[in-house]
Amino acid sequence: MATDLYELLMAQGYWLLGWAERRAVFNLFFRNNPFRGGFVLACGQESARDFLARLLFSERDLNYLASLRGGDGKPLFHPDFLRFLAEMRFRCDVRAVREGAVVFPNEPILQVEGPLLQAQLVETALLNLIGFPSLAATKAARICSAAGGDPVVEFGLRRAQGWQAGLTASRAAYIAGCAGTSNLAAGRAYGIPVRGTMAHSWVMAFDDEAEAFVAYGRAVPGNCIFVVDTYDCEGGMSQALAAAAELRRQGITVQGVRLDSGDLARWSREARRRLDEAGLTHAAVLVSGDLDEYRIAELKKQGACVNVWGVGTRLVTAFDEPALSVVYKLSAVVNRQGEWEDRAKISNDRAKRSLPGLPGVRRFYAGDRAVCDVIYDRRDGPPEAADAAKRFRTKVETQELLRSGACRGEDLLVPLMEEGRPVMAEERPVTDEGRPVMDEARPATDEGHPVTDEGHPVQPSCPLEDIRAYARAQLASLPEGVRRLERPERYPIVESAALRRRRRAAAAMVRRKIP
Structure with a gap:
């Protein structure tokens, strides 16, 4: 039950409205690079996947929730809602950048798509599981x-x-x-x-x-x-x-x-x-x-x-900046016609605005060197290098590389879970005797395999040495100026033309709702 109270209050609201199964998309991202630096090294995806794979409410959890009272002295949660939680199992699709990937402000690190109630409920845990490891x-x-x-x-x-x-x-x-x-x-x-x-x-x-x-x-x-x-x-x-x-x-x-x-x-x-x-x-x-x-x-x-x-x-302790500015925002919901409707936070503070739709991130490389990132909407398809070049106004070198035909594109968000089931099958690190190395906080079978609280196997994690090697390659791919400790260069990131149009349309829709 690693969550904040308001997540469960909203979950009960969705359940009462009949919206529990309404499909939605949430994106986890951060707003600013920490330490006055030029990048973030994403970390924690493996832990997030393990948490989601064994997400459930125990009898003890439910008894505690049943004991809570509102300001009127009445039970805060309806008994039928608590029975719903007792039977609930996580069924969302999760996409994420690979652990060890280099990422930048406003790019989705992790994306949850599935029943609105479930996707909302995991917000606090995911922010915790991704935010601090990425900062460290x-x-x-x-x-x-x-x-x-x-x-x-x-x-x-x-x-x-x-x-x-x-x-x-x-x-x-x-x-x-x-x-x-x-x-x-x-x-x-x-x-x-x-x-x-x-x-x-x-x-x-x-x-x-x-x-x-x-x-x-x-x-x-x-x-x-x-x-x-x-x-x-x-x-x-x-x-x-x-x-x-x-x-x-x-x-x-x-x-x-x-x-x-x-x-x-x-x-x-x-x-x-x-x-x-x-x-x-x-x-x-x-x-x-x-x-x-x-x-x-x-x-x-x-x-x-x-x-x-x-x-x-x-x-x-990440002494000079002890928290990463991670946030988790709703970006789309399915309407009664079964179509996606974009959602975005429109704030007077431009830094707190969020992306609408089903965003993805495509990174272009020239050889092993990262050239630029393009944020796009998955419904529009991934952008080509030549199309990406049109989005740059001042980065002449970037434009020329993208137009040269020498750049390859790679989508950063890859499937982590499908309908709540882990999709990765790499082996965990092993001891000298060949037995899996286990986190002592996670229960295991006699054979050493991690299990959920119900005893069901959790998908083995990617070997730590592979994650470490990937992180090393990702850091090496960055331009030297972006890696600089002080006054780093800004890594080139743009939004696709189609995503910009979707952002403007979402903003216009929100403004029409304002009295």
Whole structure:
């Protein structure tokens, strides 16, 4: 029952009006790129599909709803409506961009078509399941871009807005390019590589810093990384090198040092120099401490010698913009004649207007490079490159590429569910023993297959490594200026001529209704 009260109040209204089965289309999209950036990396579609596949109201849910009272003191929900919910099963068609796709403002990320009551009811859950993962993935992509190919490890569970948010962020960050996570639950659930060093408390538990390092190396010889800034970076490095020499005599190899405070650019260079002079050229310098894309870019400009970046709080909380402007809007309903009627939000605030009809998105590529996106209505058919060229007024290079005949078009929205049934059949990630890697929050059969609350199998998910590879290719397809961290170029997006006409017609229809 992951929804807001008003969704169920409207659902009861549709049911009372006899509109429960009236066919409708809703679109989930966002209004503005976060972080003053040029794109969003869409994430969460797999979770959304799993949620919809097992959507039902339990006896406990229905008993709670029956207990609610309105302002008049009477039951808020009709008993017959609650019986309707008890028997309801999700039967909508769902289209979505592939997880890991790069998307832009006002383009549908996910589209639900089906019975009006059901399509409305899932709004809150879908906004939650798509919004935060996409935000975290986008932040992680920007951080990995700033790192310039250096590994980035996500360290954010302890600062996440709840355990489940930490799990979601770890998965999104890995899709976006992070090399691993400190989050063991994410490692177990999704097969993400787990990484860790030591806390300052380990050093503080000993009377002597060198003794702490030697003891740690003996305790964890396969993950011997020392945090060297507990008291003083210079002294910490000296003690780490002394401990490394002692451990080497015992056959234990130190794998690196971590800096978490101080002048990170200076001390990373100094750590690298001293490690190399000690013959520890293999040892990594790992840096952490309130890092984000801007801080990493600044440290690189200062000549920091860093092998691995540990990023936590500012990634998993999307620190500088903690919510994506995702919305879910009705765009069409079927009338009594069985025909689609367009619907659109017409607001005095232009930024809050929505698209009418059955929108789709077609991306044109020149080789592996994304050239532009065209938003169109599916009833009009996908646009051709030459037609798309006519919609650009100032982008001469884009016009020429589209007219050259060298561009191929690809529809971004692909079927995710048909009549409530998942349509994808890829295998989930597996353990070393070949068993599916499972999210501990999802019930499973003895064979390890995910199931609904009723025990019915849920369609296996796409392997996480495939999603990650797709995200990497999508990011690489963007023009360099669009990927830029600050003052990015605006990616070319236009609406088809037919969609523009539909938008004007929908606006005119709405204005005729205004007294």
